[in-house]
Every structure is written in C-alpha cells, then in structure tokens.
Amino acid sequence: DIQMTQSPSSVSASVGDRVTITCRASQGISRWLAWYQQKPGKAPKLLIYAASTLQAGVPSRFSGSGSGTDFTLTISSLQPEDFATYFCQQTNYFPLTFGGGTNVGI
Amino acid sequence: QVTLKESGPALVKPTQTLTLTCSYSGFSLTTTGMRASWIRQPPGKALEWLARIDWDHDTFYTASLRTRLTISKDTSKNQVVLTMTNMDPVDTATYYCARSRDGYNAGAFDIWGPGTVVTVSS
Secondary structure, three states: OOOEEEEOOEEEOOOOOOEEEEEEEOOOOOOOEEEEEEOOOOOOEEEEEOOOEEOOOOOOOEEEEEEOOEEEEEEOOOOHHHOEEEEEEEOOOOOOEEOOOEEEEO | OOEEEEEOOOEEOOOOOEEEEEEEEOOOOOOOOEEEEEEEEOOOOOOEEEEEEEOOOOEEEOHHHHHHEEEEEEOOOOEEEEEEOOOOHHHOEEEEEEEEEOOOHHHOOOEEOOOEEEEEOO
C-alpha cells in the first residue's frame, strides 16, 4: 500500500497568514494527488486534483504543487472559512489511500 | 444537480452484518467512466477507502477488509449497496459514499454524500 504522510498534523494560524501543508507518498505517484477540506460534521470537499488543478468554484488562494513523492497545499491568505482539516489522497493506485490530515486552527 | 445520500442502521451489534445504501441522483452509473466508492472515517481519525464499483460492474476492495466487504449497484433504483460482515466495535465510523469519474478530476472524489454514522456496540 502507498502510505501518505502529512505534516504538520496541526497548525495554528491567523486570518491573513500563509499556510503550507505537505504530503509525502511512500512511493512515486506522479501527479495522482488530490486535496480535500473537511469541516466538523461535514463530508470532505474536493479542492485540488492532479496535484495542482483547482476544482471549479474553489477560491484561487488555494494552490497545490508537487509530483512524484512530495506535494504541497498552500493557502495564500487564510480566511475565517478556511479553518478546517485538510487531507491529501493518492487517486490512482489500489488501495486508494489518504493522509492523516492537518488541522488548521487558531 | 449531482447528489448522493447514505442510509442504513445507526447501531449494529458485534458479529452482525451491516448493509448501507447510497442513493444517488444527477448522474448514471451506467455512463462510461462513472464510479462510486465507499469511504469511512472513525471518530477523530483519517479517511479510509473501502470499495469501488465502476460503470462496467468492475469492483475493487481494500485488501485488509476484502473478505468482509461486498459492493453492488442497482442502476434501476440509482443505488449502490455496501455490505460488511462480522462487524466489530473498531468499525464504528462515519461511512461516506462518493463519486469519481475515469478521465475527470484525475480520479478524485468530486461529489460526496453527507455520511451516515454507524456505531457497533452490544
């Protein structure tokens, strides 16, 4: 199985901060990487797929980069509605696997 | 509008079989490339992909639970069903169904149901 390791597991930030989350795959996955945002009691929401493509309707302050084993999600200027947990997922190799999550809080 | 909604028992006893239903609308699971998966999330923990069924009836499972899982679809009812046998308290989780599409969004899950909470307890 491909292990997806996210860091940090939690980050404290303020509105307006730039936030960066990393995701490392245990083996190369090319650009088969998605990022999701999850708020308490809600289902995850797709933010980015193919490592760097923004899903329709997602604000441009979110961006993704990387390929192979190392990936990054960046929020350029944190907004109040961005406080949430973020998960990465490799989307192509069975079993499909998720990272452990990064909680972005105050 | 594409939607999915999970349904099933909120409480099951250990050793029982869980049956969950995902009712979907706004798309067809007979359309080439369409896929539906089940994913679960124990309280406070990460997401775990369980199984997927494709438009062409192909099915895929996570190896660690393969002997306990069965995924099926009834396209006449627009439903995807997951059964999980021999339930254990460690299976307590929120269970989600989600859509993905071959050739779109690089296989990512673009639409999710709201989830259904399942507790395993005697």
